[in-house]
Amino acid sequence: NAGVMQNPRHLVRRRGQEARLRCSPMKGHSHVYWYRQLPEEGLKFMVYLQKENIIDESGMPKERFSAEFPKEGPSILRIQQVVRGDSAAYFCASSLNVGGTYNSPLHFGNGTRLTVT
Amino acid sequence: ELKVEQNPLFLSMQEGKNYTIYCNYSTTSDRLYWYRQDPGKSLESLFVLLSNGAVKQEGRLMASLDTKARLSTLHITAAVHDLSATYFCAVVPLSQGGSEKLVFGKGTKLTVNP
Numbered sequence: 001n002a003g004v005m006q007n008p009r010h011l012v013r014r015r016g017q018e019a020r021l022r023c024s025p026m027k028g029h030s031h032v033y034w035y036r037q038l039p040e041e042g043l044k045f046m047v048y049l050q051k052e053n054i055i056d057e058s059g060m061p062k063e064r065f066s067a068e069f070p071k072e073g074p075s076i077l078r079i080q081q082v083v084r085g086d087s088a089a090y091f092c093a094s095s096l097n098v099g100g101t102y103n104s105p106l107h108f109g110n111g112t113r114l115t116v117t
Numbered sequence: 118e119l120k121v122e123q124n125p126l127f128l129s130m131q132e133g134k135n136y137t138i139y140c141n142y143s144t145t146s147d148r149l150y151w152y153r154q155d156p157g158k159s160l161e162s163l164f165v166l167l168s169n170g171a172v173k174q175e176g177r178l179m180a181s182l183d184t185k186a187r188l189s190t191l192h193i194t195a196a197v198h199d200l201s202a203t204y205f206c207a208v209v210p211l212s213q214g215g216s217e218k219l220v221f222g223k224g225t226k227l228t229v230n231p
Contacts, residue, residue: 033218035219040224041224042121045219048218091159105165105217108159110159113157
């Protein structure tokens with residue numbers, strides 16, 4: 001079982017460019033979460049998706065950020081017109097979360113470190 | 118809104134010593150997690166605490182949960198250098214149901230000096 005796979009590991013973008021971050025959940029997991037970690041901070045929830053559905057996007061900035069989890073392929077976190085403040089580590093996590101299995105923690109990927117120059 | 122506070126945020130200790138990291142949270146929860154993060158790495162799950170009075174131990178680390186006090190502790194016994202890392206607690210609000218929408222503390226950066 002390959003675990004949660006994120007790519008790229010490191011991404012450098014100039015201000016105004018677009019950043020696309022990819023996440024393939026663990027095999028059999030259909031629930032994906034994106035978190036952002038600023039330097040010296042804890043992780044902050046951004047968005048929770050299931051296949052083809054956004055369940056909770058309460059942590060997503062209102063503009064420039066979007067996420068999807070298509071029927072086939074990885075989940076994508078897209079940041080348009082990046083600014084320096086977007087520089088952070090972005091972590092994806094997946095869970096099985098089948099009705100009441102509360103004792104299975106999220107499985108995190110290794111993260112994508114985005115640097116905006 | 119659920120708030121999670123850890124203290125201390127920075128902890129420098131000598132090998133062989135004991136210490137406790139505290140995690141307070143502001144609203145009712147039925148799940149609390151402890152994670153470890155090494156620099157530039159992902160989060161490694163250490164403990165899941167599900168009920169009041171829960172205590173779990175793994176090696177030199179022991180975690181406990183008091184849901185009435187909304188407090189969890191991570192106790193380090195006879196620290197060794199390999200334990201140097203940042204430790205996060207994370208809580209799922211009771212209202213979230215089955216969703217693993219974690220709220221993280223800011224982390225405790227532990228440095229164990231030889």
